Amino acid sequence: MSRLLPSLALSDLDAVIVDLDGTMVDTLGDFEVALNGMLREMALPAITRAQIRNMVGKGSEHLIRSVLQRVRGGRAPDEALAREAWERYSRHYLAVNGQHSTVYPGVAQGLAALRAAGLRLACLTNKPGAFAGPLLASKGLARHFDLVFGGDAFERKKPDPLPLVKTCEALGFMRGRTLMVGDSSNDAQAARAAGCPVVLMSYGYNHGESIDEVDADGWLDSLADLPPALLAGT
Incomplete structure (x- = not known):
C-alpha cells in the first residue's frame, strides 16, 4: 500500500527527479532480447528474465559484466571480452529499444499531475543516454521532462550522489527541495548522500531485495499516488 512520511509535502518541493528502468518502464523484455542476442553471437548460454531482473540498476556496463560472469560459471570477463559484449x-x-517494454500503470498520469502542480521534472537514469531518450520518446513520456540525463552524462553513476547533485544544479533548485523517485537502493543511497528526499516504487527491480527495507521517505504502488499524497501532506 502506498504511504508517504508526513514530513514530505508538496509545499516543500520545487522539482522531482525520476528514475527510468523499474520506475517508469518495465524494460526487462528489452534486456532479455538484447542480452540473449549478444550471448548467442558469442556462443554463450542464454540467460533468463528472472536472472536479469536481479542484475539491473547499476548501468549497462555493470549489467553486461554480471551477465557474462553468470553464464561463464562465475568467471569474470576480461576487458577485451567486456568490450566485445558491449558492442x-x-x-x-x-x-529493439522499447519494443518489448511497457509503461507501468499510473506513470503518465502521475507525471502529468506533478507538472500541473508546478514542479519541474528531470529523468535521471543509469541507462546510457542513447537508449534513454528514444525509450522515453517511444513511450510518450519525454514531453513531461525538462531534462533527461543518462548514465554516461556524468563521471559516476547512482548510487554515487554526483548525478543527483549535478541534476539539481541543472534544474536550478536546492537538493533538499528536489524529490528523487526510484525503485531501488541505488536511488535511495544516492538521494540520501545528496541530501534529497526519496520515494521508492514497490514494483521495481531492487536487485531481488525487498524495497520495504530500504531507507526512504515513502513507498508507492503507483506513481499516480504521489501527487495526491504530497498534497495531503501540505
Whole structure:
C-alpha cells in the first residue's frame, strides 16, 4: 500500500527527479532480447528474465559484466571480452529499444499531475543516454521532462550522489527541495548522500531485495499516488 512520511509535502518541493528502468518502464523484455542476442553471437548460454531482473540498476556496463560472469560459471570477463559484449549488446538493444517494454500503470498520469502542480521534472537514469531518450520518446513520456540525463552524462553513476547533485544544479533548485523517485537502493543511497528526499516504487527491480527495507521517505504502488499524497501532506 502506498504511504508517504508526513514530513514530505508538496509545499516543500520545487522539482522531482525520476528514475527510468523499474520506475517508469518495465524494460526487462528489452534486456532479455538484447542480452540473449549478444550471448548467442558469442556462443554463450542464454540467460533468463528472472536472472536479469536481479542484475539491473547499476548501468549497462555493470549489467553486461554480471551477465557474462553468470553464464561463464562465475568467471569474470576480461576487458577485451567486456568490450566485445558491449558492442554486440548495444547493437541489439538499439534495434529493439522499447519494443518489448511497457509503461507501468499510473506513470503518465502521475507525471502529468506533478507538472500541473508546478514542479519541474528531470529523468535521471543509469541507462546510457542513447537508449534513454528514444525509450522515453517511444513511450510518450519525454514531453513531461525538462531534462533527461543518462548514465554516461556524468563521471559516476547512482548510487554515487554526483548525478543527483549535478541534476539539481541543472534544474536550478536546492537538493533538499528536489524529490528523487526510484525503485531501488541505488536511488535511495544516492538521494540520501545528496541530501534529497526519496520515494521508492514497490514494483521495481531492487536487485531481488525487498524495497520495504530500504531507507526512504515513502513507498508507492503507483506513481499516480504521489501527487495526491504530497498534497495531503501540505
